[in-house]
Amino acid sequence: MATATNATGEAYEQAFGALRAQGGPSWLPALRREAMDRFSALGFPTTRNEDWHFTSVTPIAERVFKVAPTRSGPATLSPADVAALVISDPDWHRLVFVNGRFEASLSAFAGLPADVRVTTLADALKESPEFVAEHLGKLASGEGQTFTAFNTAFAQDGVVIHVPGGEIVEAPVHIVHIADAQAAGAGIHPRLLVVAEALSRLTIIESFASTGSFGAPYLTNAVAEIEVGNGARVDHYKIQRESTDAFHVGTTQVRQGRDSMYHSFSYAAGAAISRTNVYTQLAGENGETRLNGLYLIDGTQHADHQTFVEHLAPGCASRELYKGILDGSSHGVFNGKVYVDPVAQKTDGKQTNHALLLSEHARVDTKPQLEIFADDVKCTHGATVGRLDEDALFYMKSRGLGAENARALLTYAFAAEVLETIEVDALREGLEALAFARFTQSFGEQR
Amino acid sequence: MLKIDNLHATAGDKEILKGISLTVNAGEVHAIMGPNGSGKSTLAQIIAGHPGYVVTAGSVTYEGKDLLAMPAEERAQAGVFLAFQYPVEIPGVTNAYFFRSAYNEVRKANGKEELDPIEFLDLMEKKLKLVEMDEAMLHRSVNAGFSGGEKKRNEILQMAVLEPKLAILDETDSGLDIDALRVVAGGVNALRRPDNATIVVTHYQRLLNYIVPDFVHVLAHGRIVKSGGKELALELEARGYDWVMEAA
Incomplete structure (x- = not known):
């Protein structure tokens, strides 16, 4: 991997130094420092890196994205504006962030069960720093992952959700990220931390949208860490409809317990370059993972999806269906990795990836990777590209x-x-x- | 209604139809029989407008218009219907939506008012009875995961909805058990009127016990080698195709 050039590296180091002065619990500066060091050491990946072979992040690496500005003055968006920008429902719990900063006036999540905690990351660091310390950066450690380390170093806010054992959260929790003209040239690093304990149920919807025009591109670099306890179920929808002036990198890191279910759906229609990573570990017996996705791109858009399912326990099932529709001279990438540990007998894995090309100039690269070290398993993959x-x-x-x-x-x-x-x-x-x-x-x- | 004159057609380098002439009048049922590879299905598909064939000579006139100059959708809007030998599966589009879109486009092209979903459902209830299909079929994706018999019934259901003037049934009997055959034939017969016509393309005589033709034509090597009344089908059943082909 190439390290950031001296100029961009110094600029980020300087920006990082300014952020550290903001405080937080005593352990946080060390976590951030470690992430910053890792980010600096790793640098942005090049296409020589196997995981980034088909996606060049040069347009991201050659810029320095400034820290997103804090709003001064009244909110620029009304609830009606938000409703017009994202698919929503009045019954959903709603947390709205504009340029990465929480907007209380646009948010509503009062009707949750009493012991279910949904807070902003900033509030959680004040109210329950021990809980955050125990979980933040544990699943998404940023090891070998530049963008995750980048996020951990620079994340300003985000959402922390804690669902205690047996709690059922009926209505989805909708996390809305909107970038407006103020975001031009900025890097936004939203963080999501979810702990769904045994036998709980939770549905999360993350929407990424933008409004207005951007003189300079902005970067959204989101990281989610999700723990799905024994017998718990988490449904996770990510709807990415950012401006085509934007770059979007999103990484979701999941760990699943016994008899649990994690269902992810990724919709990607925005951004000039987008990369969506969904990594899940099936760590307990009889867990189930369902990863689905749809990307719709046009013009010169580039959309890359990478999934990695690690079967680490026996009897687990994983199902993946990703589809892409490409027009113009857009470029789609799908890289689906499945690892089956020697102990993960009776694994049942199926991965399917289909792309539809509407134009002669659109292109798709697809790469399934199966690494199977157990002998009694059923793993299949199928991919088609067609008209x-x-x-x-x-x-x-x-x-x-x-x-x-x-x-x-x-x-x-x-x-x-x-x-x-x-x-x-x-x-x-x-x-x-x-x-x-x-x-x-x-x-x-x-x- | 339909006049085919000296029709020649190729697929790739291969000449498949070598001079077909056939006239079908309103109220008539014509059976086109013949061995595999004789060009029966090609003829049916060319009438419906399949883009995979090139007409090299001859003409097809439908209600006084040059049928070959019309794109497939205009032919359908003008009342031509092909029941496919292999109906296509379309996952993601429900029967209800597909049928209503087709029905309304045909209505619109004929200057008639479109039906809203509720009105259309009323219409469908009557049509479903005709082919003994359950309303649940409407909410399934078009032909996706249907059994062979369900697919053929679904073809006849579409025919019942669109009420074509000229219906072509391409091997509709293939793969049907006797009960399904009876249902499908019953549907076709119920839709017969003095002002419409039917062309039944089949390899076997069996279907013609239920849909009784006025004329039977034998197609071999891209030509009609013999024509006759319904008794010709019985003779073919008893003696096979060899004698007609030798006589030709």
Whole structure:
């Protein structure tokens, strides 16, 4: 890996020094310092790094993203603005961050069960520093992960969720990140820490959106650490619809206990360059992981997804379905790794990755990686890259559907198969409507 | 209604149809029979507008219009319907949405008012009975995971919804057990009217016990080698195709 150039390295060191003065519990400066050192030592990955072979982060590495400014004066966004920018539902608990800073006036999460704790990271550091110390940076240690170390060093705020054993959180917790014009040239490092104890249930929705125009690109570098206790279930939806002036890197690190379930859905339609990492460890018997995703890109957008499922215990199942629809000269990447430990007998793993190319200039690189060290396992992977099925188009036209409508419907159908896996109705319907409008509109324009 | 004159067509380098002529009038049922590879399905697909074939000579006139100049969707909107031999699976699009979109586009093209989802559901309830299908089928993705028999019923259901003037059934009997065959044939017969016509493409005579044709044509090596009444189908069943092909 290349280290950051001296100039950018010094600039980040200086910015880091300014942040350290802000205080916090006594252990925090050491955690941040360690992360800063790691970030400096690792530098940004180059395409010589196997994990970043198809994604060049040079446009990120060559800039210095300043620390996002704190708002002075009244809030610039109203609740109605937020509702227009993200798919939401009045029944969901809502925490809104603008340029990485918590906006209490736009947030509402009072109706949670009494012993379930949902707070900002800043508040959690004041109110329960021991709890944060015990969990922060443990799953996402940043070892070998530049962007995770970058986040740990610079994270200003985020969300901490603690669901005690047996608690069921019915309504989803919606974490909204909005970047506005003030974010131009800034780096935003949201942090999410979730501890769902045994037999609890939680649904998290993270939405990333932006409003206004950006003279200079901004970077969102999000990190989530999620512990799913024995028999617990966490559903985690990440909806990335950032400005195409933005860079987005998101890393989710999960550890699952016995009989637990972690279900992740990633929707990526925004950003000039996006990289979404979902890493999960099945650490107890009979756990289940479901990783699904859909990316819709156009123009010169680049969207990269990397998943890594570690089967570390017997009898676990993992299911992955990722789909991409690419137009213009966009570039998609899917790298799905599955590791099966020698003890992880009776592992049942299935990975599927399909990409649909709407243009001759769009490109996809897909790389499944299976490393299996147990003998009694079932692991499969399948990948396709293709265009709309001519037989299906003819079938639809032979029923009277016009050529544009047939193409639109078929493209939408390709997306719908994976959107169907979303179990939160309002979110699924919202994304279906977005996808439907996107394709019916784009085919309309070609006419 | 339909006039095919000296139709020649190729797929890739191969000439498949070598001069087909056939006239179908309103109210008639024509059976096109013939051994595998004779060009039966090609003929059906060319009438429906499949883009995989090139017509090298001849003409197809439908209601006085040059059918070959019309894209597939315009043919459908003008009342041409092909029941596919291998119906295509479309995961992600429900039958209900697909049928209603198709129905409304055909209505719109004919200057008629579109139906909203509730009105359409009323219509569907009647049509479902015709092919003995359950309403649950409407909420499944088009043909996805359907059994062979369900797919064929779904084709006839679409035909019942679209009420075509010219229906072409391409090997609709293949892969059907006797009960499904009866249901499918019953649906087709119920849809027969003096102002519409049906072309039944089949390898076997079996289906013609249920859908009785006015004319039977034998297609071999890209040509119609013999035409006759319904008794010709019985003769083919008893004697096979060899004698017709030799006589030709």
